[in-house]
Amino acid sequence: xxxxxxxxxxxxxxxxxxxxxxxxxxxxxxxxxxxxxxxxxxxxxxxxxxxxxxxxxxxxxxxxxxxxxxxxxxxxxxxxxxxxxxxxxxxxxxxxxxxxxxxxxxxxxxxxxxxxxxxxxxxxxxxxxxxxxxxxxxxxxxxxxxxxxxxxxxxxxxxxxxxxxxxxxxxxxxxxxxxxxxxxxxxxxxxxxxxxxxxxxxxxxxxxxxxxxxxxxxxxxxxxxxxxxxxxxxxxxxxxxxxxxxxxxxxxxxxxxxxxxxxxxxxxxxxxxxxxxxxxxxxxxxxxxxxxxxxxxxxx
Numbered sequence: 001x002x003x004x005x006x007x008x009x010x011x012x013x014x015x016x017x018x019x020x021x022x023x024x025x026x027x028x029x030x031x032x033x034x035x036x037x038x039x040x041x042x043x044x045x046x047x048x049x050x051x052x053x054x055x056x057x058x059x060x061x062x063x064x065x066x067x068x069x070x071x072x073x074x075x076x077x078x079x080x081x082x083x084x085x086x087x088x089x090x091x092x093x094x095x096x097x098x099x100x101x102x103x104x105x106x107x108x109x110x111x112x113x114x115x116x117x118x119x120x121x122x123x124x125x126x127x128x129x130x131x132x133x134x135x136x137x138x139x140x141x142x143x144x145x146x147x148x149x150x151x152x153x154x155x156x157x158x159x160x161x162x163x164x165x166x167x168x169x170x171x172x173x174x175x176x177x178x179x180x181x182x183x184x185x186x187x188x189x190x191x192x193x194x195x196x197x198x199x200x201x202x203x204x205x206x207x208x209x210x211x212x213x214x215x216x217x218x219x220x221x222x223x224x225x226x227x228x229x230x231x232x233x234x235x236x237x238x239x240x241x242x243x244x245x246x247x248x249x250x251x252x253x254x255x256x257x258x259x260x261x262x263x264x265x266x267x268x269x270x271x272x273x274x275x276x277x278x279x280x281x282x283x284x285x286x287x288x289x290x291x292x293x294x295x296x297x298x299x300x
Contacts, residue, residue, distance in 0.1 A: 002279060004038040006055035014093065015043045019051060022088050023100070035108075037204065038276070039221060044103060049086070051100040060096055062146070062221025067099055069140050070220055076136060079129050080104050080216040106207025106215035109238060110273070110288045118212040120243035125214045126206070126234060127250030134195040134228045142196075143224045149199060150191035150227040150261060155268055156182050162271035171274060172290050177297045178267060185264045188257050191227035199224050201231045202269045203238055203288055229255075232262025237270050237292030241299070266296040 010018070016031055027046055034044040039059045040052045054063055067084045074083050086100030114122075148154045159182055163174040198205070199222025209215040232254070235247055248254055270292035277286035 002276075004276060006041070007057060008053075008094070008096070009036075009055060010041045010043075010053035010094065010098075012043070015041075015051065015053065018053075018088060018091070018094055018098070019043075019045060019100070021091070023086055037219075040219070045100070048103055049100050050082070050103050051086070051088075051098060053094070053098045054096050057096065059221050061143075062223070063097060063099060065140075065142060065223050066220050067097075069138075069142070069223060072140075073136075073138070076138075077129060077132050077217075079125070079214055081220065082216075082218060104207060104216040104218065106209050108204050108285075109206045109208055109234075110203035110285045112208050112212065113284065113288070114208070114212050116240045119238060119240050120246070121212065122206075122208075122214055122234075123239050123243040123246035124250045126239075127247040129214070129217065130201075130228075130231055131251045134197065134231070136196050138196045140196075144193040145191065145226045145230075146199070146224050147222060149222070149230040149265060150193075152185040152188055152191075152261065152264065155264055156185050159264060159268040159271065162268055162275065165275055166271055169275065169278060171278060171286070172271075172293055175297065177299075178293075181260070181263055181267060181297070184260055188260065191229075191261065193225040193227060195226065195228040195231075197224060197226045197228060197231045198222065199226060199230060200269075202233050202273060203292060204273065204285070206234060206238075227258065227261060229258030229261030230265060232258065233266045233269055235259075236263050236266035236296040238295065240295065263296060267293060270296065 012031055020028055029046050032044050034042040039055055041055055043051045045051055067087055070081055071083055074081050082101040084099045084101045088098040090096055166172045205219045207216040270289045274286050274289035
């Protein structure tokens with residue numbers, strides 16, 4: 001059994017019953033699977049509403065934070081984010097809460113197959129979004145580094161293990177530059193949770209529109225206070241190296257320690273997504289994740 005296997009997977013029949021019972025005002029003319037990952041099964045209702053059902057008990061706290069804080073955060077940031085409007089409660093059929101939000105337009109970056117010019121155009125809006133998010137004075141009772149993203153004593157060995165897994169699957173063989181990044185994080189000071197962060201901003205959680213512009217940022221269950229470097233994964237993995245200056249011009253000065261923390265996480269998350277996509281039969285996502293590893297190690 002894979003580590004992302006659901007404790008509970010909400011299929012179409014159960015999703016329809018739960019939504020109909022708790023939200024009778026919705027017409028439920030159509031219901032289709034929009035996506036699923038490690039943490040959520042996501043159903044699109046009437047092409048208007050996105051309902052997210054936890055797959056693991058561990059994410060319930062994060063879902064509660066989304067419901068409480070995303071409506072407050074939405075008007076403060078320059079890209080669209082989910083705005084939960086329907087809160088489903090645990091019942092005899094499903095033991096956890098779930099949520100519904102108006103659908104956000106766009107495709108996952110990991111499925112958009114952008115060329116380098118299109119990727120470069122992401123740099124300034126992404127830098128502006130993160131500058132805004134990280135600079136907010138946000139009054140919220142949020143966890144500090146809830147899944148250890150910034151803890152390099154955990155992430156360094158986990159990254160080595162993921163890269164070995166890719167090698168064993170014959171998907172990607174880590175060059176010496178990857179080992180150098182992993183070795184370098186050992187010299188970092190303990191992280192300081194100084195910023196409001198998304199916490200899991202990888203290539204599945206940025207949506208782009210039909211013109212390949214950033215449109216929305218989704219999946220905020222790791223919303224927290226943390227080291228800002230945890231949100232720099234796309235800086236390394238999705239931007240071509242020549243576009244990173246444009247990101248920095250929009251974002252502002254980035255300490256070397258935060259860049260290194262983000263680079264290590266880019267290796268870890270791209271490797272993790274590549275393994276997941278390989279086993280789940282998602283070739284476009286797999287190619288994007290593997291290409292993200294190569295971009296992360298491009299120093300130019």
